[in-house]
Amino acid sequence: MTDMQLISLTVNGDEHTLAVESRRTLVDVLRHDLGYTGTHVGCEHGICGACTVLLDGQPVRACLIFGVQADGCEVRTVEGLADGDELSDLQQAFSRCHALQCGFCTPGFLMLAEAYLAEKDGRPADEAEVREVVAANLCRCTGYQGIVEAVCSVAADRAKASG
Amino acid sequence: MIGARLPRKEDARLVRGLGRFADDTDRPGQLWMRVIRSTVAHGRVRSIDAPAAIAVFTAKDVPDLRIPVRLKVQGVDLSDFLQPVLATEVRYVGEPVAVVLADDPYAAEDAAEQVSVDIEELEPVVTATKAHAAADFSLGYGDVATAFETAAEIVELDFTIGRHSAVPLEPRGLLAVPDPVTGAVEIFGMTKVPVYNKAVLARMLEIDETLIHGRAMDAGGGFGVRGEFYPEDFLVPWLARKLRRPVKWIEDRAEHLVATNHSRQQRHRICAAFDETGRILGLRDDVMHDNGAYCRTHGIIVPELTLAMLPGPYRVPAYAGHITVALTNKTPCGTYRSPGRFEGTSAREQLLDVAADRLGIDRVELRRRNLLTAAELPHARAMSTLGTDVVLDTADYPGLLAKAVAEADRLGYRSEVDSARAGGRLAGLGVAMFLEKSGLGPQDTADVLVSGTGAVHVHTGGTSLGQGIETAMAQIAADELGVDPEIVHVVNGDTDLQPYGGGSWASRSTVVSGGAVQAAAAAVRERAIEIAARILAVTPDKLECGGGVIRVADSPGAEVSLAEVVRACQPTGDQLRPGEPAGLSARRRFEVEHMTYPYGVHIAVVEVDPGTAGVRVLRYLVAYEVGRAVNPTMVEGQLVGGVAQGVGGALLEEFTYDEAGQPQSVTFMDYRLPTAAEVPHVDVLVTEDAPAPGNPLGVRGAGEGGLSAAGGALAGAVRDALGLDDSVEVLPMTADRVRLLMERDK
Numbered sequence: 001m002t003d004m005q006l007i008s009l010t011v012n013g014d015e016h017t018l019a020v021e022s023r024r025t026l027v028d029v030l031r032h033d034l035g036y037t038g039t040h041v042g043c044e045h046g047i048c049g050a051c052t053v054l055l056d057g058q059p060v061r062a063c064l065i066f067g068v069q070a071d072g073c074e075v076r077t078v079e080g081l082a083d084g085d086e087l088s089d090l091q092q093a094f095s096r097c098h099a100l101q102c103g104f105c106t107p108g109f110l111m112l113a114e115a116y117l118a119e120k121d122g123r124p125a126d127e128a129e130v131r132e133v134v135a136a137n138l139c140r141c142t143g144y145q146g147i148v149e150a151v152c153s154v155a156a157d158r159a160k161a162s163g
Numbered sequence: 164m165i166g167a168r169l170p171r172k173e174d175a176r177l178v179r180g181l182g183r184f185a186d187d188t189d190r191p192g193q194l195w196m197r198v199i200r201s202t203v204a205h206g207r208v209r210s211i212d213a214p215a216a217i218a219v220f221t222a223k224d225v226p227d228l229r230i231p232v233r234l235k236v237q238g239v240d241l242s243d244f245l246q247p248v249l250a251t252e253v254r255y256v257g258e259p260v261a262v263v264l265a266d267d268p269y270a271a272e273d274a275a276e277q278v279s280v281d282i283e284e285l286e287p288v289v290t291a292t293k294a295h296a297a298a299d300f301s302l303g304y305g306d307v308a309t310a311f312e313t314a315a316e317i318v319e320l321d322f323t324i325g326r327h328s329a330v331p332l333e334p335r336g337l338l339a340v341p342d343p344v345t346g347a348v349e350i351f352g353m354t355k356v357p358v359y360n361k362a363v364l365a366r367m368l369e370i371d372e373t374l375i376h377g378r379a380m381d382a383g384g385g386f387g388v389r390g391e392f393y394p395e396d397f398l399v400p401w402l403a404r405k406l407r408r409p410v411k412w413i414e415d416r417a418e419h420l421v422a423t424n425h426s427r428q429q430r431h432r433i434c435a436a437f438d439e440t441g442r443i444l445g446l447r448d449d450v451m452h453d454n455g456a457y458c459r460t461h462g463i464i465v466p467e468l469t470l471a472m473l474p475g476p477y478r479v480p481a482y483a484g485h486i487t488v489a490l491t492n493k494t495p496c497g498t499y500r501s502p503g504r505f506e507g508t509s510a511r512e513q514l515l516d517v518a519a520d521r522l523g524i525d526r527v528e529l530r531r532r533n534l535l536t537a538a539e540l541p542h543a544r545a546m547s548t549l550g551t552d553v554v555l556d557t558a559d560y561p562g563l564l565a566k567a568v569a570e571a572d573r574l575g576y577r578s579e580v581d582s583a584r585a586g587g588r589l590a591g592l593g594v595a596m597f598l599e600k601s602g603l604g605p606q607d608t609a610d611v612l613v614s615g616t617g618a619v620h621v622h623t624g625g626t627s628l629g630q631g632i633e634t635a636m637a638q639i640a641a642d643e644l645g646v647d648p649e650i651v652h653v654v655n656g657d658t659d660l661q662p663y664g665g666g667s668w669a670s671r672s673t674v675v676s677g678g679a680v681q682a683a684a685a686a687v688r689e690r691a692i693e694i695a696a697r698i699l700a701v702t703p704d705k706l707e708c709g710g711g712v713i714r715v716a717d718s719p720g721a722e723v724s725l726a727e728v729v730r731a732c733q734p735t736g737d738q739l740r741p742g743e744p745a746g747l748s749a750r751r752r753f754e755v756e757h758m759t760y761p762y763g764v765h766i767a768v769v770e771v772d773p774g775t776a777g778v779r780v781l782r783y784l785v786a787y788e789v790g791r792a793v794n795p796t797m798v799e800g801q802l803v804g805g806v807a808q809g810v811g812g813a814l815l816e817e818f819t820y821d822e823a824g825q826p827q828s829v830t831f832m833d834y835r836l837p838t839a840a841e842v843p844h845v846d847v848l849v850t851e852d853a854p855a856p857g858n859p860l861g862v863r864g865a866g867e868g869g870l871s872a873a874g875g876a877l878a879g880a881v882r883d884a885l886g887l888d889d890s891v892e893v894l895p896m897t898a899d900r901v902r903l904l905m906e907r908d909k
Contacts, residue, residue, distance in 0.1 A: 021269070028268075037187040038180015040383070042332045043416040047831035050332055078180035087178060095174035098800045102629020103177030104184060104333040104383030135840040138831070140332050140384050141629055142800060143807035143869075144839035 007071040011036060012080030020067040026060075027051040029067035030077060038078040038107045042138070049137030052108035053077050059115040059136075078107035081114065089157060090114060093150035101141030108137050113151045122162030125155035164642040165860070168796040171634040172653070173381075173627070182381040185336030185352035186413045193338070193409035196399060197271035198418065199261040199278055201253035204287035204492035204824025208251050211261050213278040221261045222249040225401065228367050230392050232462035233359060234549065237300050239463060244297045244490060246457040248394045248401075253282060254456035255494050256826055257421025259394045264402065264410065287824035291430070291453035291489035298463050298488040302470040304545035305481030310445025314436030318518040322510040323893045324874065325817040326428035326453070329499045329808075330836060331628075333383020334414040335423060337395060339403035346374055348400045353377040354626045355390020356666035357656050363392050364400060375400075377658035385628030386808070387498035387668065388424045391460040420829050424497030425818055426465060428453040431510040441524045443533050445481040448473055448510070452488045455495040463488045464549065465496065468503030468600075471548035475511060475598040476560040476762050477533045482544075492824040498668075500808060501867040504599060505874055509813075512595035512875030513890045516882060526879070527568055530596055534560040549603055549669070554757045557853045558788065564596060567764035567786035570848050576768050576782050580883075583781075589771040590781070593879025595872035598762045601864025602674030602857065604755035608663035609679035611640055611687045612748030615733075617711055617726030619644060619651045621684075624664005625676035626656035630866060631797040632672050636680050638793050639860070643684035644691075645709035646725065663752075670761075670864025673793055678753035678858045686749035694728045694747070697738045759855035761863035763787035765809075765876035771884045776902040778814050778881055780841070786848040790855040790863035798865045799847045805869020807842045812870070813877035814895050815841065845869075 008017040011034060020029055025044075030036040030053065042050030044063045051062040054076035081088045090113055093099070100106040116125075116133045130151045134144060176182050199211075199219075213219040229245035250258050260280055265271035288295055311317060338351040348368075353360060357377035365372035382389060395412055403410040414422065429452050436445040452466045470484035499505075519529040535542055537559050544553040571577070576592060583590035610622040621640050627633050637651035654660050655667075655676075665671065688708050695713035696703040699721055707716050714722035723731075725747075731738035734745045768782035785802045792798045815835040819827040828834040854861030878891045885904055893900055 023269070031186070032189075036180070037184075038182075040184065040333070041186065041413075042334070042383075043831050045416065045830055045832075048332060048416075078178075082179055087175075091178040094178050095170050098171075098796050100174060100177055101631065101800060101804060102332070102382060102384040103173060103182050104331075104381075104629070106177055107180045110178065131839045135838040138332060138836050138838060140330060140386070140808070140836065141804045143803035143805075143845060144842050145803050145845060146800065148839060 005068045007068055009070045009073055009075055011075045012077060022066065022068050024067045025063055026065040026067050026070050027062035030062060036077045036079055040104055040107060042105065047138065049112060050105050050108040052111045052137065054111055054115055057118065059112050078110055081110060090117065090154050093154045097146040097150040097153060099142060099146035099150040105137060105139045109134065109139065109147055112137055117155060117158060120155060122158050124159040125152060127152055164638045164648055165793050167638065167794065169634060169638060169648060169794060171631050172637055173631065173633050184333055184381050184383055188338055188351045190338065190340050190409035193411050194264040194266065194406065195268045195271040196402060196410055196412040197263050197275040198259045198395065199263065199275050199280060200422065201250065201256055201258040201260055201282065203253060203282050203284050204256050206253050206282035206284040208253065208260055209281040209283050211278060211280050217274045217277060218264045219261055219278055222247065222251045225249055228397065230394065230460065231363060232458060233460040234462050234464040236463045236467045239298045239300065241297060241458040241462050244458040246394065246459060246495065248397045255492050256824060257494055262398055287492040289491055289493065289820050289822060289824050291451050291491055293487050295489045295491065296487050297454065297458055297490050301483065301485045302546045303483040307445045307447060307481040307483040310481040311436045314444055315439040316437045316522055317434065318514055318521055319434040320510065320514050320517060320890045321892065322431045322433060322513055322890060324427050324429050324506045324509055325895050326425050327499060327812050327816045328423065328425045328818065329386030329388040331384030331386060331389055334416060334419045335389060336413040337399040338409060338411040339400040340409045341403045341407055343407045346370060347376060348374065348404055349376040349378060350400060351378045351380055354380065354382040354628060354656060355385055355668060357626060357658050358624055358662065358664050359666065360392050360396060361658050364397065367397050368401060368404065375658065377656065379654055379657040382628045386500040387426065387502060389628065391424060391497055417829055420834055421494055421826050424459060425455060425494045426496050426499035426502060427506055429469065429506045433510045433514050435514055435518060437518060437522060441522045441529050441532055443477060443479055446474060446479045447483045450486040452486055453491050454488050455491060455493040457495040459495045459497050461497040465498055465502045467548050469507045471546050471553055472504050472598060472600065473507040473511060474544065475508065476535060476596060478535050493820055500805065501870040504597060504871045505812060508595065508597045508872050509874030509878060509894055512872065513878050516879045517890055527564065527594055531561050531564055534564065536561060551757050555760050556856050558760065558762055559852055560762060562852065563762065563786055563788055563850060564764055566850065567766060567784060567848060570786065571766045571784050574846055576766060579782060580768055583770060589773055589884045591769055591880045591882065591884025593767045593876040593883060595765050595875030595879055597872035598760055599868050599871055600758045600760050601670035602755055602759040603669040603671045604675055606752055606754040607665050607675040607679045608661065608750060608752045609676060609683045610661060610748065610750045611680065611683040612746065613687060613725050613729050615726060615729055617650065617724055617729065619646055621651060621653045621680055622657065622660040623655050623676045623680060624661045624666065625672035626667040628667055630801065631794065632667060635673050635677065635793045635797065639677050639680045640684045643681055644688050646711045670866035673862050674759060674858055674864055675753060675755060677793065677860055677862060679751055681860060682751035682753050683749045686751055687747060690749065691725060691728045691747055694732050694738050695723050698723050698731055755857050757857060759790065759857050759863045761788055761790065761868055763868045763872065765872035767876040767880040769877060769880040769884055771881065771901060776898040776905060778896055778901060780810055780843045783843050784846040784848065785869055786850065787868045788850045788853050789865050790853060791851050791861040792849060793862060795849060798849055801865045802847050802869035803845045805867065806845045806873055807837055809870045809873020810842055811837045812895060813874045817895050
């Protein structure tokens with residue numbers, strides 16, 4: 001269209017330079033221009049959090065950010081969590097704790113929890129705090145129980161590991 | 164493998180973001196469809212105009228077709244109330260009147276904004292009344308008049324359940340890819356009942372149904388609404404074939420909240436007659452059901468299920484249920500998880516609570532006295548629903564109630580209420596019991612085949628809506644074949660791989676598809692043993708199956724792998740006899756005579772904030788009889804997830820409309836789904852005391868029991884917290900309604 005901008009962003013360590021319309025949301029840039037379809041679109045008004053990605057380490061709603069705003073930024077998506085075939089501790093905990101059913105909201109919860117755990121930096125978390133954090137996103141299948149349990153369990157493991 | 168808490172097969176791809184949802188697939192040259200929807204609740208389309216550059220299709224461009232009802236009920240003809248694919252007279256805000264196409268979704272939205280739709284407004288109907296009835300029918304049995312004449316106590320309530328919907332996190336979506344050579348069309352995003360929908364679409368497109376290929380995808384939740392046949396399910400493939408280009412449509416959330424099926428909205432005038440000992444003599448319910456603007460694919464099944472399931476697990480000697488299905492200028496309705504039962508259970512259990520107080524009998528004791536006992540089962544009620552007679556199978560209702568109450572006591576539910584009250588807080592406990600139904604037949608088909616590496620492939624007609632069916636089917640097949648579930652690959656809902664099958668709804672897949680998978684796997688095992696016997700030169704009765712091999716019992720080392728067996732019965736294999744079909748595979752059909760009826764108990768503890776009138780759920784217990792759990796973790800997950808939706812339905816979620824029929828719940832700011840902050844930790848007690856007699860696995864469905872009694876239990880708890888004499892009257896119990904209840908009883 002008429003209003004195109006050239007942007008560069010790093011996604012999960014890979015650099016991309018592309019031309020996007022100014023109005024194009026970051027989630028559409030990620031999903032449709034770059035093929036990172038793990039980030040999902042659930043509501044497009046910033047409530048459900050299915051599109052949560054990390055932008056320079058901070059969790060953001062990728063449906064409320066324009067691609068041009070991510071110019072020069074580091075983006076992490078769900079595809080960047082596993083190390084090859086090795087799932088991250090958080091991904092493993094989600095499966096172990098039955099923290100997903102349909103899995104549509106899961107990438108958003110994983111990224112939200114990843115940011116929270118990074119912020120905790122190995123300090124222990126309590127369930128009430130985890131519930132409050134997790135309440136930022138919507139899940140319609142699990143009743144949140146497994147999600148809270150998974151995040152608590154990884155927080156405890158990381159706290160133990162960091163001594 | 165059956166009964167094991169295996170991690171789900173689905174998880175590995177879903178936690179990596181490698182699931183394949185409707186919007187994750189694109190095809191070169193695809194067009195994006197955008198639906199133009201009515202902005203008024205009732206009116207006549209005078210004109211639809213667009214700049215010449217815009218590809219717009221209106222009712223006059225598309226075939227004049229209406230979407231048929233999938234579930235016929237009590238012989239009622241609904242053909243006058245079916246929804247067209249594009250309207251000329253609009254009947255609700257959100258009704259499709261036109262579509263536009265563009266190369267990109269942003270451009271499609273731009274184009275849609277340039278289309279002007281002129282609608283002559285007509286008077287909308289926003290309240291259900293008998294005057295707007297699409298149908299009106301009764302179910303029941305026994306001498307109700309005498310029951311009420313001889314009653315010692317009659318309790319009557321007026322109870323209203325709000326308009327809710329499933330609201331799965333993934334909006335609906337479809338991609339149709341035409342093959343210009345053959346006229347075939349491949350459809351991505353067709354879940355729930357693909358085989359049925361394929362047949363409907365074939366009739367509407369006037370093509371042979373084998374030309375429609377429904378491709379299995381991941382689906383971001385269903386809960387009743389996703390995968391039914393909506394106008395878009397015709398428009399997308401019709402346009403793709405007409406334009407000879409792939410056409411894609413992805414619903415946005417604003418569309419979803421006005422376009423996808425709503426459910427629930429009912430007003431019950433429910434009345435029970437009791438003798439002096441609290442035994443139910445008769446039950447009457449007169450229900451007004453607000454079905455919205457049309458009868459969609461579910462027709463009037465929700466009203467039927469409401470009436471047929473209303474007596475629940477209780478001994479009700481005489482029953483008269485009557486329901487009026489009214490049409491209003493709101494979004495049309497379909498089913499939502501626990502259809503009819505959430506509504507009926509909420510009304511009935513609140514009635515029992517009020518009755519217990521009037522009769523001076525403890526709430527649990529009143530229920531216990533009226534539950535059918537194991538000796539009284541099976542129990543046939545002179546009613547039918549979903550085309551099958553209501554015959555309650557084996558159960559121990561009083562036993563489960565006793566277990567649930569004991570578990571809640573053990574976990575300190577009552578003491579928590581007592582201590583909260585001692586501290587001056589408004590706390591209360593609610594108990595509700597429910598009867599569910601599951602395993603709707605009449606049949607399902609599954610294919611099981613073993614490929615050259617020894618991997619097992621299962622193709623069922625069930626569909627995966629996120630509930631873990633892939634894992635459950637793998638466990639059943641692995642159990643029967645004696646292989647590691649890791650090597651079982653399940654594809655659900657691909658209409659080429661499995662051209663038969665009833666889909667996933669009504670908590671039927673594990674029961675009916677599971678039965679078919681078990682039968683097909685058993686046939687494969689039998690054939691494998693037959694071939695292995697030839698290779699090993701022994702009689703088949705000497706052989707046993709396990710660990711991926713077939714071995715001679717008590718003869719270490721004398722074995723062949725499944726892979727070797729497969730190779731031996733290939734067309735080039737050395738064990739295939741003349742006339743025998745090649746390969747190791749079987750297709751089997753499994754039939755059930757009646758549904759199977761799981762049941763359960765919900766116990767809730769709530770606290771009402773005297774300042775805000777907000778209700779907080781402190782404790783929640785679900786006790787559920789599942790017959791046999793294929794994967795207990797998944798059963799518990801279904802129950803816990805159901806409770807969250809029940810908390811939503813009981814306390815938060817409601818679609819409201821203004822007097823002009825304008826929807827007021829059009830974003831997630833005003834249709835309030837529960838978050839982790841509103842949903843409590845849920846205690847679960849799954850029992851396997853009453854295996855279902857109607858299927859060899861003994862399983863009962865687990866899809867809906869977490870939700871069925873949530874309205875009843877939470878209403879009971881709020882009533883208890885506030886010390887109400889009468890009922891809570893309306894669900895959801897939003898803060899403004901609870902405020903009215905607090906003022907009412909002052």
